[in-house]
Amino acid sequence: MTAITSVTGRRVLDSRGNPTVEVDVELADGSLGRAAVPSGASTGAREAVELRDGDPARWHGKGVDQAVHHVNTELTEAVIGREAEDQAGLDAALVAADGTATKARLGANAILGVSLAAAKAAAAAHRLPLYRYLGGSDARLLPVPMMNIVNGGAHADNPLDFQEFMIAPIGAETFAEAVRMGSEIFHTLRRDLLAAGHSTGVGDEGGFAPALRTAEEALDFVVAAVERTGYRPGTDIGLVMDPATSEFFHDGVYDYAGEGVRRTPAEHADYLVGLIDAYPIVSIEDAMAEDDLNGWRELTARVKDRCQLTGDDVFCTNDTLLREGIATGVANSVLVKVNQIGTLTEAMTTVATAHRAGYTVVMSHRSGETEDTTIADLAVATGCGQIKTGSLSRSDRTAKYNQLIRIEEELGAGARYAGAEALRRR
Numbered sequence: 001m002t003a004i005t006s007v008t009g010r011r012v013l014d015s016r017g018n019p020t021v022e023v024d025v026e027l028a029d030g031s032l033g034r035a036a037v038p039s040g041a042s043t044g045a046r047e048a049v050e051l052r053d054g055d056p057a058r059w060h061g062k063g064v065d066q067a068v069h070h071v072n073t074e075l076t077e078a079v080i081g082r083e084a085e086d087q088a089g090l091d092a093a094l095v096a097a098d099g100t101a102t103k104a105r106l107g108a109n110a111i112l113g114v115s116l117a118a119a120k121a122a123a124a125a126h127r128l129p130l131y132r133y134l135g136g137s138d139a140r141l142l143p144v145p146m147m148n149i150v151n152g153g154a155h156a157d158n159p160l161d162f163q164e165f166m167i168a169p170i171g172a173e174t175f176a177e178a179v180r181m182g183s184e185i186f187h188t189l190r191r192d193l194l195a196a197g198h199s200t201g202v203g204d205e206g207g208f209a210p211a212l213r214t215a216e217e218a219l220d221f222v223v224a225a226v227e228r229t230g231y232r233p234g235t236d237i238g239l240v241m242d243p244a245t246s247e248f249f250h251d252g253v254y255d256y257a258g259e260g261v262r263r264t265p266a267e268h269a270d271y272l273v274g275l276i277d278a279y280p281i282v283s284i285e286d287a288m289a290e291d292d293l294n295g296w297r298e299l300t301a302r303v304k305d306r307c308q309l310t311g312d313d314v315f316c317t318n319d320t321l322l323r324e325g326i327a328t329g330v331a332n333s334v335l336v337k338v339n340q341i342g343t344l345t346e347a348m349t350t351v352a353t354a355h356r357a358g359y360t361v362v363m364s365h366r367s368g369e370t371e372d373t374t375i376a377d378l379a380v381a382t383g384c385g386q387i388k389t390g391s392l393s394r395s396d397r398t399a400k401y402n403q404l405i406r407i408e409e410e411l412g413a414g415a416r417y418a419g420a421e422a423l424r425r426r
């Protein structure tokens with residue numbers, strides 16, 4: 001009774017106030033699955049192609065509206081009557097209907113909406129929460145959250161070159177405790193920034209966006225906030241950064257415009273290693289740019305297991321790109337964003353490839369999000385042990401934390417919090 005009987009696409013708003021796709025999938029037994037699709041600002045060049053409206057102040061009807069139209073026509077035709085339980089077959093049908101390598105014709109956002117809504121409908125038909133439907137009885141590992149508390153780069157209007165500064169409560173006993181620790185530090189940081197005369201306005205992911213110039217200034221504020229809240233940096237709280245370097249790597253040089261410094265790949269790598277030496281940094285994402293594979297290989301060989309090096313733009317959740325990276329010694333971890341690849345099946349394949357190779361996996365949101373909490377369930381379903389889902393304010397981010405709190409409660413004594421172990425090579 002899991003045959004798909006109806007598919008409905010609609011246009012809703014995301015956290016930036018931009019249009020995005022939402023899809024409902026209904027099954028023969030009346031079960032309903034609903035999924036809303038996120039969108040990035042600092043996108044990797046090899047991501048699946050979404051249909052978006054270029055200028056948010058002038059929706060031109062060819063972006064999200066077109067994607068919604070494709071959901072309601074060609075994609076509906078491709079999946080109607082199919083069993084929602086056959087996720088792989090269904091996703092293959094969606095990919096075939098599009099017919100391009102990048103999902104550019106019907107839109108990766110249209111395809112992903114149907115893919116995720118179908119999974120959620122199938123879970124509902126089985127009367128199972130999504131994490132258990134997808135992950136089975138083994139799904140009981142709650143991820144370490146990487147909580148965004150300072151924003152820069154493409155996500156804020158301040159001079160900070162690095163996009164994200166995060167805290168990871170590696171020393172917590174439970175997920176709920178991790179959220180408490182993160183929230184306390186977030187509020188301490190707010191007071192500290194105010195006291196120092198800085199703005200406490202926030203960026204796209206809800207982290208503060210003060211007018212700081214260097215990574216050291218931001219890291220110093222973060223370390224001080226951790227300590228003043230009563231936690232030990234490095235033991236209770238690990239620091240995490242996403243410099244999103246593809247955004248400022250031009251003509252073979254890392255151009256730190258906010259700081260006013262240009263660094264060659266070697267100088268940039270030295271600088272990052274210096275930061276790892278000076279601060280309790282446990283993970284850096286996109287430490288090197290997507291086009292600087294040499295830099296990636298050298299940094300990975302140099303850092304080894306001292307710090308998790310997560311590939312976002314360089315892999316784009318793409319199994320082929322990840323396999324190339326694994327074979328050539330690029331990074332030791334992969335960021336997984338379902339909308340970078342466009343179907344649930346493909347995202348899960350990437351997770352499996354990473355885990356087989358000993359790479360860690362971080363389940364991730366996008367800077368443009370919605371109230372959809374699918375990634376919280378995916379983090380538990382895959383047992384990946386890490387999630388990146390923004391700050392401790394803004395409902396689009398807290399929705400994921402709150403969903404994980406509920407999952408932890410539901411698992412009761414069976415729940416395990418991933419802790420520091422999650423960041424170690426498998």
Ligand SMILES: O=C(O)[C@@H](CO)OP(=O)(O)O
Binds near residue numbers: 042164205244365
């Ligand atoms: O770079 C990133 O990792 C993401 C999410 O934090 O940002 P965006 O969605 O803008 O690509």
Ligand SMILES: [Mg+2]
Binds near residue numbers: 242244313
């Ligand atoms: Mg990133």
